Amino acid sequence: MNSKSLFKPPTTKLLKAGRVTLAPGETVGEHVTDQREEVLVILKGTATVHVEGTVTTVPKGQTHYIKEGQKHNVVNNGTENLEYVYVVALFPEPTPSQAPTQHQSPA
Numbered sequence: 001m002n003s004k005s006l007f008k009p010p011t012t013k014l015l016k017a018g019r020v021t022l023a024p025g026e027t028v029g030e031h032v033t034d035q036r037e038e039v040l041v042i043l044k045g046t047a048t049v050h051v052e053g054t055v056t057t058v059p060k061g062q063t064h065y066i067k068e069g070q071k072h073n074v075v076n077n078g079t080e081n082l083e084y085v086y087v088v089a090l091f092p093e094p095t096p097s098q099a100p101t102q103h104q105s106p107a
Helices: none
Strands: 002-007 014-020 034-044 046-049 054-059 063-066 071-075 082-090
Touching: 002 046, 014 071, 034 046, 046 063, 046 082, 054 063
Parallel strands: none
Antiparallel strands: 002 014, 014 082, 034 063, 034 082, 046 054, 046 071
């Protein structure tokens, strides 16, 4: 697997992105992006995207949305390299006025 960061904080405020290349048979590994939404943009090949037990085939030129907190994995089951860009929305940290106090429960 080859992964390259395209941009992230402090260059951006609430976004990060990267480009990933997977050889045939490779996987990024199952993971969760807590409090982050993610979009995959397939540039080359076909991705097999596993999200919470659902498997979706995403061909070149298509996108796939992953909700915050979902366990997911990207697999290259094809015969050519899979190349894609991911864009992750980073939720802002609560400001002191938004943070729960001892008398409040988190939202």
